Amino acid sequence: MANKLIVAPAPHVQTAQSTTRIMRDVVIALMPALVVSTVVFGLDVLRVTALSVVSCVVIEYLIQKFMVRGATTVGNWSAVVTGVLLAFNLPASIPWWIVVMGAFVAIAVAKMTFGGLGKNPFNPALVGRVFLLIAYPVQMTTWPLPVNGSFDVLSGATPLAAVKQGLAGPGAIGVQEMLLGNIPGSLGEVAAAALLCGFVYLLWRRVITWHIPVTVLATMAVFAGVVAMCSVSFDALPQAADGTCSAGYKLGYLFGTAWRAGIFHVLAGGAMLGAIFMATDYSTSPMTVRGGVIFAVGIGLITMCIRLWGAYPEGMSFAILIMNACVPLINKYVKPKRFGVK
Structure with missing residues (x-):
């Protein structure tokens, strides 16, 4: 009982976590x-x-x-x-x-x-x-180039650079290669x-928590998918096996295009490394979950804008640094209410 009456300054919740x-x-x-x-x-x-x-x-x-x-x-x-x-x-x-x-x-x-x-x-x-x-x-x-593997499609370029230069489309680089690492x-x-x-x-x-990495990658995937769908020309759609091009076939083709573009941009380049290990840095990310989601959405949007329309094939580094500069502003306007305040 005596220990419960001790008054001490915050923090009151202790954990085994340490910087080391x-x-x-x-x-x-x-x-x-x-x-x-x-x-x-x-x-x-x-x-x-x-x-x-x-x-x-x-x-x-x-x-x-x-x-x-x-x-x-x-x-x-x-x-x-x-x-x-x-x-x-x-x-x-x-x-x-x-x-x-x-x-x-x-x-x-x-x-x-x-x-x-x-x-x-x-x-x-x-x-x-x-x-x-x-x-x-x-x-x-x-x-x-990797020690083992053939990369005629990439010609020594990274998958993002190959797509940026028009050497290949998002569907030309296999998901297996990007997952297992057999790429430049x-x-x-x-x-x-x-x-x-x-x-x-x-x-x-x-x-870490899942909020920032998942939000960054989901934003990138959705953005890439929407842009890919908007770039499809209905007049150029391939015909189905029966020689027709029904509404269902068009819809399936559009979603297939969006899926390939989304999964490519999530797996290619520094998306995973940046979202998981760099955007979650304690010192340079927002303090709240809601602020972290806003922070992550900004990273995803800026990354995709640079990848699709910028001079560099990769934009993750620039996006994280730009949003790092916005963290004080996010922390100021997105913070939990004080206890007892309506």
């Missing part, structure tokens, strides 16, 4: 994708990932030790997570010095400039990735099934 445990769980969730990527592209994947992680950890340690002159926090695994996510946004053939430069921008500019973990308004790994994409577009878009691309966009395994693990560990 959360970050370690994120690293574990990324391991299936790392394994698949290593099988697809070879040992260069481990080289890039190890270099990125070591660079992020060392840079953060040096800044805290000699510039901030405070307690070092590299033991909380946040720098490791940034390093792995940055590596997952890079091609396996990228030169080592570009990896180090990306790690410097991610940690020194995007994270430590704002005060470190929990104070950064933008996802550090994405800031590093976008900087490298703008500064070194050739190296960042030179994709190595960056380290983290070649195996959607492995990323989904990581998603299930994070849900099981209660590190």
